Amino acid sequence: MSTQFTLSGRARALTSSAIREILKVTERPEVISFAGGLPSPATFPVERMREATEKVLREAPHAALQYGPTEGYTPLREWVAERLGRNGAKIPASRVLITTGSQQGLDLLGKVLIDEGSKVLVETPSYLGALQAFSLFAPKFASLPSDAQGIVTDQITPADLEGARFLYCLPNFQNPTGRRMPLERRKALVELAARAGVPLVEDDPYGELSYGGEALPSLLSMNPDGVIYMGSFSKVLAPGLRLGYVVAPEEILGKMVQAKQAADLHTPSFSQRIVHEAVQDGFIDRHIPSIRSLYGAQCQHMLAALEREFPKEARWNRPEGGMFIWVELPEGIDTGALLAKAIERNVAFVPGAPFYAAEPRRNTLRLSFVTVPAEKIDQGIKVLGELLKAEIAAL
Numbered sequence: 001m002s003t004q005f006t007l008s009g010r011a012r013a014l015t016s017s018a019i020r021e022i023l024k025v026t027e028r029p030e031v032i033s034f035a036g037g038l039p040s041p042a043t044f045p046v047e048r049m050r051e052a053t054e055k056v057l058r059e060a061p062h063a064a065l066q067y068g069p070t071e072g073y074t075p076l077r078e079w080v081a082e083r084l085g086r087n088g089a090k091i092p093a094s095r096v097l098i099t100t101g102s103q104q105g106l107d108l109l110g111k112v113l114i115d116e117g118s119k120v121l122v123e124t125p126s127y128l129g130a131l132q133a134f135s136l137f138a139p140k141f142a143s144l145p146s147d148a149q150g151i152v153t154d155q156i157t158p159a160d161l162e163g164a165r166f167l168y169c170l171p172n173f174q175n176p177t178g179r180r181m182p183l184e185r186r187k188a189l190v191e192l193a194a195r196a197g198v199p200l201v202e203d204d205p206y207g208e209l210s211y212g213g214e215a216l217p218s219l220l221s222m223n224p225d226g227v228i229y230m231g232s233f234s235k236v237l238a239p240g241l242r243l244g245y246v247v248a249p250e251e252i253l254g255k256m257v258q259a260k261q262a263a264d265l266h267t268p269s270f271s272q273r274i275v276h277e278a279v280q281d282g283f284i285d286r287h288i289p290s291i292r293s294l295y296g297a298q299c300q301h302m303l304a305a306l307e308r309e310f311p312k313e314a315r316w317n318r319p320e321g322g323m324f325i326w327v328e329l330p331e332g333i334d335t336g337a338l339l340a341k342a343i344e345r346n347v348a349f350v351p352g353a354p355f356y357a358a359e360p361r362r363n364t365l366r367l368s369f370v371t372v373p374a375e376k377i378d379q380g381i382k383v384l385g386e387l388l389k390a391e392i393a394a395l
């Protein structure tokens with residue numbers, strides 16, 4: 001009798017991350033990948049991390065290799081709270097939970113806030129990793145009207161907000177569109193959500209990657225008791241550390257801690273202590289300008305290549321920070337089918353459809369401009385331009 005595995009209904013409903021699936025293909029060195037939001041390896045502070053690792057193993061080896069508290073390494077929680085405080089959000093360290101990447105924060109939020117059929121408000125489009133994490137709990141997504149500046153707050157009605165468990169948004173350099181929500185809309189969104197009693201979930205892994213260096217106030221800073229904030233070390237240090245954090249009012253955070261206990265007990269002590277050591281003495285503030293400068297140059301390089309190589313019918317944004325350019329093509333173009341042809345020519349991107357909770361616009365695609373060097377951007381965009389011109393000619 002062969003072993004019979006019976007999948008749970010939840011497992012049967014699981015789908016793969018389009019980004020993760022494409023990344024399997026892009027491991028071939030000849031592939032020029034604009035797919036994953038993988039930070040440029042040139043930004044990884046290798047020497048700093050080596051020194052921090054050696055210091056941690058010299059000064060606190062047993063604590064670094066031992067189990068630790070689910071909430072996280074207290075000095076790191078305090079560092080996060082202090083840094084957010086300098087950016088205008090006065091919150092106690094007791095509201096900070098260190099997570100295994102901010103992606104785990106999305107999973108924990110789903111576990112704690114979503115029942116089957118719960119109404120969850122999202123942007124149009126939104127981060128596919130969040131849609132995937134939340135979908136595990138079978139919510140009823142409601143996509144909010146959005147434009148080049150994010151959620152169109154003056155089109156939100158009380159009926160939109162009625163009964164929503166939370167509203168998930170990315171005000172800074174949004175994934176996948178690269179857009180940034182202006183101050184007036186941030187204030188309006190916080191006001192609308194507070195009046196309706198709907199929690200805001202502010203996902204902010206790219207907040208410090210503004211090319212101009214200036215920052216707009218976080219939603220968290222405007223209403224700490226009504227906003228759950230998520231941050232990450234992935235884009236300002238390195239994603240392989242798998243270190244992120246969630247900031248939430250104590251009642252919710254306590255439930256996320258319980259959910260995390262059941263998931264992984266705690267975030268690796270080793271990573272937390274190394275990162276805490278690495279970020280001392282203002283290292284992050286000295287390090288981030290070099291990332292902004294590189295990504296700003298990469299962005300300008302890709303924009304020039306798009307102007308040069310893409311068909312005149314294509315439209316795209318001009319981001320002021322972050323890692324992504326969002327391309328819209330004529331109706332009838334299916335970027336899912338286009339990806340297969342692009343991969344045959346060793347170029348990869350993420351088709352737009354998986355970023356939509358409903359009514360996917362298949363004539364869209366996301367390009368990450370930070371991961372490959374400038375000359376590869378030229379080569380890859382030239383190939384995509386040729387493929388797009390052929391597709392449009394065949395419409």
Ligand SMILES: Cc1ncc(COP(=O)(O)O)c(CN[C@@H](CCCC(=O)O)C(=O)O)c1O
Nearest residue numbers: 019020036037101102103127175232234244
């Ligand atoms: C809005 C938003 N929220 C959370 C995450 C997860 O970042 P971490 O877990 O903190 O590394 C991300 C990272 N997303 C990247 C990386 C995904 C990498 C991958 O799936 O391999 C992307 O969209 O390509 C994000 O953009």
